[in-house]
Amino acid sequence: MQSSQHAESTAADTGDPGATGRTGSGTGGAPGGAPPAHVVVVGGGISGLAAAHRLVTAGVRVTLVEASERVGGKLHTGEIAGVPVDLGAESMLARRPEGIDLARAAGLGDRLRPPATATASIWTRGALRPMPQGHVMGVPATPDSLAGLLSPEGVERIGRERDLPPAAVGDDVAVGTYVAERLGREVVDRLVEPLLGGVYAGDAYRISLAAAVPQLFAAARGHGHLLDAVDAVRRETAARQADGPVFLGIDGGVGTLPLAVAAAVRAHGGTLLTSTRALGLARVPGGWRVRTEHGVLEADGVVLAAPAWTTAELLAAESPVASAEIGRIEYASMALVTLAFRRSDTTGLPEGSGFLVPPVDGRTIKASTFSSRKWSWVDKGAPDLVLLRASIGRYGEEEQLERDDADLVRAALTDLGAATGLAARPLATEVTRWIGGLPQYPVGHRARVARVRAEVAKLPGLTVCGAAYDGVGIPACVADGRRAAEEILATPTLARGTDHGAGQ
Template sequence: MSATGTDTRQVVVVGGGIAGLAAAHRLLERGARVTVLEAADRVGGKLLPGEIAGVRVDLGAESMLARRPEAVGLAREVGLADRLRPPATATASLWTRGALRPMPKGHVMGVPGTAAALAGILSAEGLARIERDADLPRTEVGDDVAVGAYVAERLGREVVDRLVEPLLGGVYAGDAHRISMRSAVPQLFEAARTHTSLTEAVRALQDRAARTPATGPVFLGIEGGVGTLPLAVAASVRARGGEILTGTPASGLRRTPEGGWRLLAGDRVLHADAVVVAVPAPAAAALLETESPGAAAELRAVEYASMALVTLAYRRADAALPEGSGFLVPPVDGHTIKASTFASRKWGWIAEEDPDVLVLRTSVGRYGETEILDRDDADLVDLSRRDLRAATGLDAVPLRTRVTRWDGGLPQYPVGHHARVARVRDHVARLPGLAVCGAAYDGVGIPACVASADAAVDRLTGGLTAVRELTAHPVRSPHGGAGE
């Protein structure tokens, strides 16, 4: 496959989530012949459209960052431009210290640049602790540091418990005291390396953003649900001649003496010039074990958090809610849910589908919380309703409820994650015609997954030339194939 897209080479993409589908879409643009293998009976991974009480909703991720171009660009390419929708309201709250309080402005992933506007969220002692940051000696971040540990040292534990934890938990379902600042909040990590105090670093980021203000919404959804994006990409892949096989797990990935690849697709044997591995880390480790044991060992060490989404539909006349798009919940307050989205408020298209129905959802589960997710669906609904009643006063009986469980749904980015990813890619790069992509590497959001797919395709575009050069003189690897 040449950079000009004139050569037709066979590429197998393992994984039919948004990263794998984006890779397939891009490969077809470059002139490759593509087969996508997906073990599940559907494509889309963590993006899942559904319905409740006759209203279309998302049962997985519901929005995508619009300030990055990759996901929005892909949506436009596959015909969804006229269905992109900004939130009807983006005003969120924190449910903390017994009340819903407006989410403060002027922070970077919960890290404030000043103590202003934090009264009611933080105690007087917590507010004073922020002000002392400017007088503390500089704290080096080194090659990486945990977000929670660094922020607690500079600004106090309250900032972590009341602000950073709920925001990071909404993205990673993780523990702020384990999550890598370099991987999860890279702009803050870089600013902290060059400023004496943390509040100064945050204000510098805010000043930079003010000098070059972004236009347009921060987030976008899609009418009918973000879960329709992978369906549209899959339709585009098929329309261009790509093959997508669902219910077809991949195994037995091996290098061939000719410099290509052989793998099992269910009961079929496939041969390819190149392979893109776009599955979660455990499945990728199993697939790479023979040909790249070093990459497999690193991938096996990637941990995942599980969570559940509880979607509830009410008669609008019975369900008065506070203003805004929903709220986040600090774990320190001891509640079950970690967030709630007022979906019919946030997305105008949901409200328009049935004006008499109000849809909201809660999320349950963080890294290490296994006991709560062992409860059955009815218990999770009851616990969600209890917390919603305490937070908002909502005491109506829902028309319908749905519980969607995402077991092992979110990869964790602990301190040193960037170095682990670099080692994985170093091992993979030793095997021509092989690339990896997905949420386990450079970000869990939809744009980051699409970007990782684009980068994987870019690596293969040049790498397949090397494959052809190896054909005449294959190098025997200790694992039985040509390569390492």
Template structure:
């Protein structure tokens, strides 16, 4: 009988975005030996801290949902608990019908609880259409339905085009009429199954949220930027003995008698298990030989690309800018930018560290509308300034600008997405020691990505431990 201690399973995580790093962090806590392989030179994926004119800024995602715990928990676990911040300014606006109008309160992804909050945003006809909701018969949902399709049937297209579309566009850069309600707004889907009236369903969602609310913010950022989170997680992974290799693209994945063999551009690595935390197209290519069904499903996942334009002004030149956190732009109004964030107003750390600067950002690009990716940086800055001038009267010239193109940055969740994810996971689970995680599966926000990573890590550990124990028992 061999009394040697069991060997810690070696797990390779492919992809060094926040999902892959969170998976590595979880694996190490479970006693695994971990190697993270990232193809690019930079960790963090769409979470990227940078600076403009010497002021720190986020050049990718800038906040996370705080009422879902996984992202905040990870930040605290890697020593960033004292840097979690609520936005300093609230009160986003909608730029529509030629003016900035306050975002209605009491809504769920733009779907209102009270029609009387929509004056100025909707036309008289649109308001009358909303009021018909409680008179209409129930709408058939089926297994899934597009958010825009369902909301339009209940309260009219104006609510979709001027409220739901810009909010969903900010999260997914997608088309509200294509996006799955089950995947993107599950609480709305669940309410719709029990409430014939959409307005009544939203009111119940709001009441339930108020009952659970503990006084914390809906969203949170980090002092220094959300882009500092993957850096801190990577540091924690290394401190626990994990290995992280950047500029190490994975070219192939092969099943072996004892586990998996990973081929990079320079070596072969043997592992007991693999977690793929890459975009769907990359996971599809790596799974083509071992799981062609999963690979085919993943090859169909579409992505939207977008551009973030960060602008720095002299603060004195923007002294009259109203103290909102920013504004959203409905595509139906025909403008180029889809949103603007007044970072200096929104985040106290930007204001404090930005000296005499005022920093704001615009975002450009939606699913199916990506011609702007080919524009020169100067043209993207100019069109942003043009829309800002029309929206808020901005006439000052920036002292610095930065343009970041996020190609294939946001996976799309069309109707049937959850069923596709279930099929992918069922096929992948047939291969011992293999799991997938990331934004393509369970949600694009940071907490959803962390939760996806935790699930993959826990399942890998369970299967690796089971396999190891089985082999040990067979040898006794």
């Protein structure tokens, strides 16, 4: 894996980035032998890679610039005790097609794998308790199976929700505020918070229902009672879902996906420049100029797929309003502690794929995944070992990441021991920090994104995409990258001479 990343960092086939202007070779091209349009993609996470892939398969010449030494962003594989393992996101939602489709297009279709077990727990009130079924992001449809997770009073409160007067959610509302008012604060603190925390590392009492759980928000606007809204979402989901797993991973790690997409982009003539920071952006007659630390790129179009802080800086001169809005997007940071144990030392480990932890219980870790149980490829790759990982850090807990690696490992082991009885010392450990890893979607986020898109639309040949806008999961990021590419392809100066049907 390290050799692949190094190859990626030297994939600037043209040498000096300043040499990659509007002229040069590439796939496709305009009629009469004119050179193909040139688009610069800033940011090599999965959104930028998805945009680049769509563009090159439509006949556009693409240069992707990534500030770090590798592509992939939070999709990253490494090794622990000689075993390949994901050190970032480890699965993707299978019931949205975009991530799966991109994996297949990149040649990974035969390596898609469902989890070996889908059972999970919540560690709360001093015990691991089964994750309840039939919920929508922790919001239950009924009080059934919640005994132990909630107090008797909390369970009884849920059953009285339909006795309350109907409530309107308005244009937006915080998930925690709305659910606590309808079902009681216990439901938020012990069910909704750990599930939302696993996705956003955020605070349920700040996170937007409209942005984070849009299906439930839409249903709540049509139903005065929350339980009725949850029932409606469950029925709609059941009606449109085919049989199959909810999530899929990739044999070898989800972190192999960006490398495969990058290889596909290069195979179509695209250029990837890692360790290349974009420093400035300016409109010029007929297109754009992107200034990097290694030279200047002239482009007919630009896709900004970088984190919000970078995109805000690049847009400051050309769209100060959009820049200001994007610059207000906040992020949470987190750390993953990956641990390898002798299998013989973990005989008492509970069944299932792992557990979530409500912040109200005051633990350091917010979740743990039993990787060797969850993924058959991890298990087969290390038959004598058991790999676990724990995540630490939520919005507002940045001080956790200031602890040194050894301290984070000790904290993870302490909580794992309390939750599972695991007393063994690990053979190997790996701490991975994701600083500014997860954008936050507070109340009003969708309105902010709409304002950003309206301002950016005033700049022909420019668009933005990424996790900061319409979803943090892999399928959502891939979908946003493809949307951005389609917007660029529709730009009149690019639309002539490109094959829009390619790569569909």
